[in-house]
Amino acid sequence: xxxxxxxxxxxxxxxxxxxxxxxxxxxxxxxxxxxxxxxxxxxxxxxxxxxxxxxxxxxxxxxxxxxxxxxxxxxxxxxxxxxxxxxxxxxxxxxxxxxxxxxxxxxxxxxxxxxxxxxxxxxxxxxxxxxxxxxxxxxxxxxxxxxxxxxxxxxxxxxxxxxxxxxxxxxxxxxxxxxxxxxxxxxxxxxxxxxxxxxxxxxxxxxxxxxxxxxxxxxxxxxxxxxxxxxxxxxxxxxxxxxxxxxxxxxxxxxxxxxxxxxxxxxxxxxxxxxxxxxxxxxxxxxxxxxxxxxxxxxxxxxxxxxxxxxxxxxxxxxxxxxxxxxxxxxxxxxxxxxxxxxxxxxxxxxxxxxxxxxxxxxxxxxxxxxxxxxxxxxxxxxxxxxxxxxxxxxxxxxxxxxxxxxxxxxxxxxxxxxxxxxxxxxxxxxxxxxxxxxxxxxxxxxxxxxxxxxxxxxxxxxxxxxxxxxxxxxxxxxxxxxxxxxxxxxxxxxxxxxxxxxxxxxxxxxxxx
Numbered sequence: 061x062x063x064x065x066x067x068x069x070x071x072x073x074x075x076x077x078x079x080x081x082x083x084x085x086x087x088x089x090x091x092x093x094x095x096x097x098x099x100x101x102x103x104x105x106x107x108x109x110x111x112x113x114x115x116x117x118x119x120x121x122x123x124x125x126x127x128x129x130x131x132x133x134x135x136x137x138x139x140x141x142x143x144x145x146x147x148x149x150x151x152x153x154x155x156x157x158x159x160x161x162x163x164x165x166x167x168x169x170x171x172x173x174x175x176x177x178x179x180x181x182x183x184x185x186x187x188x189x190x191x192x193x194x195x196x197x198x199x200x201x202x203x204x205x206x207x208x209x210x211x212x213x214x215x216x217x218x219x220x221x222x223x224x225x226x227x228x229x230x231x232x233x234x235x236x237x238x239x240x241x242x243x244x245x246x247x248x249x250x251x252x253x254x255x256x257x258x259x260x261x262x263x264x265x266x267x268x269x270x271x272x273x274x275x276x277x278x279x280x281x282x283x284x285x286x287x288x289x290x291x292x293x294x295x296x297x298x299x300x301x302x303x304x305x306x307x308x309x310x311x312x313x314x315x316x317x318x319x320x321x322x323x324x325x326x327x328x329x330x331x332x333x334x335x336x337x338x339x340x341x342x343x344x345x346x347x348x349x350x351x352x353x354x355x356x357x358x359x360x361x362x363x364x365x366x367x368x369x370x371x372x373x374x375x376x377x378x379x380x381x382x383x384x385x386x387x388x389x390x391x392x393x394x395x396x397x398x399x400x401x402x403x404x405x406x407x408x409x410x411x412x413x414x415x416x417x418x419x420x421x422x423x424x425x426x427x428x429x430x431x432x433x434x435x436x437x438x439x440x441x442x443x444x445x446x447x448x449x450x451x452x453x454x455x456x457x458x459x460x461x462x463x464x465x466x467x468x469x470x471x472x473x474x475x476x477x478x479x480x481x482x483x484x485x486x487x488x489x490x491x492x493x494x495x496x497x498x499x500x501x502x503x504x505x506x507x508x509x510x511x512x513x514x515x516x517x518x519x520x521x522x523x524x525x526x527x528x529x530x531x532x533x534x535x536x537x538x539x540x541x542x543x544x545x546x547x548x549x550x551x552x553x554x555x556x557x558x559x560x561x562x563x564x565x566x567x568x569x570x571x572x573x574x
Contacts, residue, residue: 066181067190069235071197073137074174076228077167078198080144080221081110081458082205082334085341086352087218094218097153104157106338107267107462112164113171114456115263118308119256121172121448129173129180130242134233136169141229148222171455172448175431177240188432195428196370204363206341210356252308255300259308262293263456270463309449321542325386326430326453327460328535332528333393333423335461339469339524344409346494347517358409358416362396365420370428385429387540392422394532400525405514415525422532430454433543465524472520477512484512 084091084105091097091105124132143163150156175194182190212220269286276282301307313319337359344355396419403411434450477484484497494513501509 063186064190065235065239066241067178067193069232069240070133070174070177071194072228072232072235073133073140073170074194075197075201076225076232077113077140077170078201079205079208080163080167080225081106081113081455082337083209083212083221085206085338086210086345086355087213087221088338088341089345090213090218090352091156095151095153095156105153105160107459108157108161109164109167110455110459110462111264111267112161113168114452114459115260116165116168116256117172117448117452117455118259119252119448120169121176122252122306122308124169124173124176128242129176130236130240132169133173133177133240134236136166136173137229137232137236138166139163140166140170141226142166144222144225144229148219171451175434175451178431181240191428191432192371195431196367196424198370198427198431204359206337206359207353207356207363210352210354213352215353252301252304252306255297255304255308258293258297258300262290262297263459265290265293267459267463270460270467273467313449317542318544321538322382322386322430322433322450323453325390325426325535325539325543326450327457328531328538329390329393329423329426329430330454330457331461331464332390332397332532332535333419334458335465336397336521336524336528338462339465339521340412343517343521346489347514348408349495350409354409358412360416361413362416362420362423365417366423366427369421369424372424381544382429382433383540383543385425386433386543387536389422389424389426389429389536390532390539391536393419393426394422394529394534394536396420396422396529397525397532398529401522401529403518403521403525405511405518407518465527468523468527469520472523473516476516476519484509484516489513489516 088105097105120132120136140163143159143166146159147156147163150159175191178190178194179187208224209221212218212224265286269283269290272286273283298311301309301311314323340358341355344350344358345352350358396415396417398415399418400412400415430450473489489497494517498506498510498513
């Protein structure tokens, strides 16, 4: 059992940082009442964390390749813990959002190194089992976030969704320092600061534009300017990277369809599987009247299915082509979202159960395959870059998914309300104020207003599920079409070298992703 203690240390951090992507979902109504937030504020509490993860993963992965993966992982856990404390003490939305961003910085350092550590610590069949367990933990963590958030919010306070990270962080650091060896990095590698800056600006500008576009107006100068800034920063990133001796991301990998397919699949997985949870939680609590615990438990079918199938997949699907595991997994994720389009004005949480279960199976199949295939795409010494690339795609997908689906959800609410008399605000409903809207209606109109609110939420969520389902199916088709297992690993050596390391030999025998 001792050989799995390093994996336990890595999985502790993985679970904690991924839980925090979705743990705030069911706490949003309580946060809104406590901090008097707007709809945009609610989005930013979720989105700034995912955005920090997406923007910094590549750069911190490169840093980890240079100075060592364990060092960066431990530093990330420490930053994450301190930022969690500050989030729990925040008494202003701006302060909470700022420290959520810093929490994302620590999470990025952790996520950029977890899969790299697993790849360097385990070999052969043990590696397949390790990635299966890691995938089970990471897949279940995102789905378990609403459950844990509900328990902490209802029985303690929403602030405890952050305070709970402190003892877990201490345990993760202690176990890492004791059981995870400090494998040396490559000090000869430089830091790609220009590339990091350009990518961060591009990711931040496009996400901010998507979140604020409905407020500014989609054709306004501010919105178009943000999109233009994002496009310019992305162009600069594409021009900078080929000219760097040690680029943050080796763009040559994208010449191979398999790697491109892997990145596209990673983006679409997060959008299709997790981004709609925020709006589902608002419906369950503000319209259906469920408490935080009950709303979180509604997501249990997804969490349980993801954990079980990721665990089984790592053990029994070790030799199966990633094209099949990713393709079938994504089709199931898309199918699960489409199953939830049956929602209507009279639906309860039970309308989501079948869709959550099918989605959870897809998440369980796909998540371990994403990690292991990314590791096989590069030599062991660039494991941080590969880990950063695939996790950047996932977290950028989550950040953009929350923003895009927020637009879809708001448009669905507005469209449903537009044909009714009265002045029900779509912003109020999207901000979790359905109950006050109904309560403040005149007694003779209250029944009609309640019916309008239920219908509007159902229309908005149905649109969100349709978009998520289509994107999930698209991800499955991309994976089945583009991802292939090559005859040889990426950058193979010219011949067997007598001084080759065990890690290099193992990488050559690992199932390749691209």
